[in-house]
Amino acid sequence: xxxxxxxxxxxxxxxxxxxSMNCTSSxxxxxxxxxxxxxxxxxxxxxALYKAGxxxxxxxxxxxxxxxxxxxxxxxxxxxxxxxxxxxxxxQGSGGSNYKLTFGKGTLxxxxx
Amino acid sequence: xxxxxxxxxxxxxxxxxxxxxxxxxxxxxxxVSWYQQTPGQGLQFLFEYFxxxxxNKGNFPxxxxxxxxxxxxxEMNVSTLELGDSALYLCAxxxxxxADTQYxxxxxxxxxx
Numbered sequence: 001x002x003x004x005x006x007x008x009x010x011x012x013x014x015x016x017x018x019x020s021m022n023c024t025s026s027x028x029x030x031x032x033x034x035x036x037x038x039x040x041x042x043x044x045x046x047x048a049l050y051k052a053g054x055x056x057x058x059x060x061x062x063x064x065x066x067x068x069x070x071x072x073x074x075x076x077x078x079x080x081x082x083x084x085x086x087x088x089x090x091x092q093g094s095g096g097s098n099y100k101l102t103f104g105k106g107t108l109x110x111x112x113x
Numbered sequence: 114x115x116x117x118x119x120x121x122x123x124x125x126x127x128x129x130x131x132x133x134x135x136x137x138x139x140x141x142x143x144x145v146s147w148y149q150q151t152p153g154q155g156l157q158f159l160f161e162y163f164x165x166x167x168x169n170k171g172n173f174p175x176x177x178x179x180x181x182x183x184x185x186x187x188e189m190n191v192s193t194l195e196l197g198d199s200a201l202y203l204c205a206x207x208x209x210x211x212a213d214t215q216y217x218x219x220x221x222x223x224x225x226x
Contacts (some may be wrong), residue, residue, distance in 0.1 A: 035217075042117070042203050042217030043156075088156065100146065100169050101215065103156035 006089050006104025013079055014112050021087060021107040022073040029091030032065050032072040033101065038085045046087075047074070079111050115140065117206050117218035125224045131192040134221045138185050138206030144168075145187040146215060147179060150201040159202075162187055163209070191223075199225045 006023045013019060023032070031050055035043035047058050049065035049072060056063055062075045072089055086108050090101040118137045126132050138145050146169075147159040158171040162181035179189040185206075191198055201222050205215040 033215075040219065042205075042219050045214065045216065048214060090156075100158040100161060100171065101148075101156075102158070103148075105155045 004089060004091060004102055004104040006107060008107055009105065010108040010110070012110045012112065015080060017079055019076040019079055019083075019109060020073060021089075021109075022071060023089035023091070023104045024071045025091055025102075026070070027091075027093070028069040029093060029102075030069070031092040032063070033090040033092070034061075034063050034072070034074045035088045035090060036085045037088065037106070043088055076109075079109075081111050081113050084109060084111050117204055117216055119202075119204050119218040119221050121221060122219065123222045123224075125226060126194050127226050128194055128196060130194050131190060132194060132223060133188055133190045134202055134204075134223070136187045136189075136204030136206075136218060138187070138204075139208075139216055141208060142206035142216075143185055143209045144207045145181055145185065146205045146207075147187070147189050148203045148205065149173070150203055150220070151199075156203070159189065194225045196225050199223060 004023050004025050033048050034046045036046050037043040047056050047063040052069045053067050054065040060077045064073055086106040088106045089104040092101055120135045144163045146161040148156050150156045160179050161169040165181045176192045181187045201220040203217050203220045205217045207215045
């Protein structure tokens with residue numbers, strides 16, 4: 001089945017630093033999504049990408065949909081302590097009835113004030 | 114608008130028992146998906162319901178089942194619980210026609226002893 005490789009698995013950074021994480025897939029996806037999950041909560045959607053090559057920003061977050069449709073990255077600029085959490089990438093396949101999301105294993109981000 | 118709600122938030126069961134989890138989607142959302150989250154396997158898709166019909170199913174044994182009611186509320190059932198079923202079970206809803214924007218609930222933490 002489809003698998004997503006997300007890296008790095010964890011990051012420990014100082015407040016103010018920029019962060020970058022990425023996902024690669026063995027299959028093509030039509031949509032890439034980035035979620036953040038905090039303890040005791042479900043994942044919260046950060047950014048959605050719909051077209052190959054698309055670059056989208058949401059505040060300090062920027063994400064890109066790779067040209068090959070098999071990869072995506074997320075950048076966080078000027079990190080702050082509340083950025084702490086687990087970041088997941090998720091891919092969605094072709095349309096029709098295939099609405100399920102395939103998730104990466106997550107990147108645990110720790111920000112040192 | 115109220116978000117996705119899941120009940121109960123925490124549950125402890127013993128092996129061999131069965132359990133039913135409930136999910137109320139965001140008002141107006143007709144699609145409900147269920148995911149299992151564990152430290153080892155990450156987030157894995159269980160199934161999706163739309164208008165009371167199961168539309169997609171993940172690679173889980175038949176002990177995992179679900180249903181959706183006419184008001185879009187959904188339940189999932191796990192029979193003959195095993196230790197490995199201990200996980201966070203997440204429900205996500207999305208509006209009809211928007212295949213990508215899934216909104217997650219806080220999850221139900223199931224512990225099997």
